[in-house]
Amino acid sequence: MMPAPSDQELLKARLAQARRLLALAQSGLHYATSAFDKERYAEIAGIAHQQLAAMASMQAGDVAALFAPETGYANPKLDVRCAVFNQAGQILLVREAVDNLWSLPGGWADVGVSPAENAAKEVREESGYTVNVVRLLAVWDMLKHGHPPSVFHIWKLVFLGEIVQAGEISGAETDAAQFFDIDDLPALSTGRILPEQIRRLDELRNNSDVEFD
Known part of the structure; x- marks a missing residue:
């Protein structure tokens, strides 16, 4: 007998369905030529907004506003990060101002x-460090x-960066930068890393x- 799915697994499955429904509606609105088709795809998008709002404890209008910039053929969003290590093998993390949790700059x-x-710019703005991007380390689908x-x-996308020089944080999204031992990490922003x-x-x-996934 198969074990019952957990609440987290059920939520992920429902989110996947709502995301797929919204993607189909977005692409449909992009390619539709008749007013009838556009109206139906807009209705489908509204249903997906309601589903996502219910799962995220948000108002449907807020979800619609969140996805308003997403037009054209629907694609996954791209998050670019940079892994920077010092000579002691510690990794550079930045503290997110919004939740006081730590993540890779990006x-x-x-x-x-x-x-x-993009990766080098994010490191400079969020940590103050100027880096050379050496190579790509990983391409991960966060759903996996x-x-x-x-x-x-x-x-x-996560790149490897080598330190050129230190500086000051210039962005508003982070308020601290520090190197940590791999086996002694701080509280991480798990939505990011x-x-x-x-x-x-x-x-x-x-x-x-x-x-890569």
Whole structure:
């Protein structure tokens, strides 16, 4: 007899269905040519907004506003991060001002810069360190890892960065930067990075592999 799914598993399954429904509606609105089709796809999007709002304890209008910038053919969102190690093998983490939890420096991919340039920019703004991006370490689909449920489908790119010089934090999203031992990590923002992922990045930097989902 198969074990009953946990509440977390059920929530993830419902989120996956709502995300897929919203993606179909978004792509449908992009390609639809008749007013009838646009009306039906808009109705489907509204249903998906209601489903996501119920699972995230939000108002449907707030969910609609959250997804309002998402137009055109629906794609996963891209999160770009950078793993930076010092000579002692400690990893650089930044503290998120919004929740006082720690993460790798990084964020959503920006238009107009490459993924590697984006990673270096985020490190500079969030930690003060200027780095050279050496290579790609990992491409992760966050749905395949143990992150808390998210309304977005997110792919995460993690690059390896080498320190050039130190500086001052210039962004508003983080308020501290510090190096930590891999086996003595602070409380992490698990929606952004998991402790097992940090350990895996430490392994990947010591070989030539790129891990991908």
